[in-house]
Amino acid sequence: MLKKxxxxxxxxxxxxxxxxxxxxxxxxxxxxxxxxxxxxxRDLGVYQLSRRLDVMSxxxxxxxxxxxxxxxxxxxxxxxxxxxxxxPLSIDLNNPMVQHVVKxxxxxxxxxVVLDKYGNPWKIKRVGIGATEFFGHEKVDDHIIWVWPKKxxxxxxxxxxxxxxxxxxxxxxxxxxxNVDSFVELKIQGVSPNSNVKEFxxxxxxxxxxxxxxxxxxxxxxxxDGITPNGAKRLSVTMQGSELEGITAxxxxxxxxxxxxxxxxxxxxxxxxPPSSTGINLYRIPRIDEILIEKNGxxxxxxxxxxx
Numbered sequence: 001m002l003k004k005x006x007x008x009x010x011x012x013x014x015x016x017x018x019x020x021x022x023x024x025x026x027x028x029x030x031x032x033x034x035x036x037x038x039x040x041x042r043d044l045g046v047y048q049l050s051r052r053l054d055v056m057s058x059x060x061x062x063x064x065x066x067x068x069x070x071x072x073x074x075x076x077x078x079x080x081x082x083x084x085x086x087x088p089l090s091i092d093l094n095n096p097m098v099q100h101v102v103k104x105x106x107x108x109x110x111x112x113v114v115l116d117k118y119g120n121p122w123k124i125k126r127v128g129i130g131a132t133e134f135f136g137h138e139k140v141d142d143h144i145i146w147v148w149p150k151k152x153x154x155x156x157x158x159x160x161x162x163x164x165x166x167x168x169x170x171x172x173x174x175x176x177x178x179n180v181d182s183f184v185e186l187k188i189q190g191v192s193p194n195s196n197v198k199e200f201x202x203x204x205x206x207x208x209x210x211x212x213x214x215x216x217x218x219x220x221x222x223x224x225d226g227i228t229p230n231g232a233k234r235l236s237v238t239m240q241g242s243e244l245e246g247i248t249a250x251x252x253x254x255x256x257x258x259x260x261x262x263x264x265x266x267x268x269x270x271x272x273x274p275p276s277s278t279g280i281n282l283y284r285i286p287r288i289d290e291i292l293i294e295k296n297g298x299x300x301x302x303x304x305x306x307x308x
């Protein structure tokens with residue numbers, strides 16, 4: 001009985017609600033739908049076609065071409081711009097444990113020239129690369145090879161078997177974005193079989209030129225005493241980021257001068273002042289940022305010369 005009474009109350013409430021109370025009022029107007037939809041679509045197609053057929057101004061066409069060209073440039077241009085350097089390396093055939101390093105970079109070629117100690121070409125019999133999938137090579141002359149990296153951030157080693165030798169020379173090649181040794185001069189500390197120079201006749205002259213007749217001037221004498229002359233600029237000598245003690249270096253007349261107790265192995269250093277009785281000598285070397293030296297009986301590879 002209670003449920004029936006509750007149902008009657010709900011129905012009565014609904015009948016008196018605003019929705020039912022407004023049933024006699026005017027209904028809302030119907031939606032106004034467009035009568036000629038087909039015509040509108042046709043007109044839109046004609047408008048789009050007319051825009052395509054309109055003649056484009058020369059300025060607009062040039063701007064579009066420039067934008068397309070700029071998009072192609074940004075897509076194709078490599079973000080790398082490595083420094084290209086000349087790298088002389090002095091190779092001692094009797095010391096195969098020295099690890100020389102040649103720096104390469106994708107899109108750039110390393111030209112490697114092999115000479116004897118007098119500057120004569122030394123013929124290459126065979127060339128071997130450890131990872132041919134990462135580096136390619138071509139022998140373009142008897143004493144010249146081209147090497148190029150195929151992939152980024154790879155490394156390998158190169159072996160060269162020279163004419164008249166039974167042991168190959170080896171060096172490491174490393175790909176990177178910052179530096180490329182675009183021209184590498186491998187100067188072998190020996191005489192090529194095809195050399196016209198007779199070693200027993202030339203060696204005394206070479207010894208004389210490197211000692212008694214060293215390129216000595218007043219500025220070199222000052223550097224030999226550890227003094228920076230006018231026109232010279234002090235350089236820092238580091239290895240693995242740490243400053244090397246007992247070594248001073250200068251930049252002077254487009255060459256580097258380095259003073260220490262030891263010897264410069266690669267590139268081969270030339271005495272810039274008479275030998276010192278203290279064992280501290282001054283060497284003149286080409287402008288190169290990485291050298292190999294011998295100090296206190298130890299070979300030190302990757303020694304870097306930089307501005308202070």
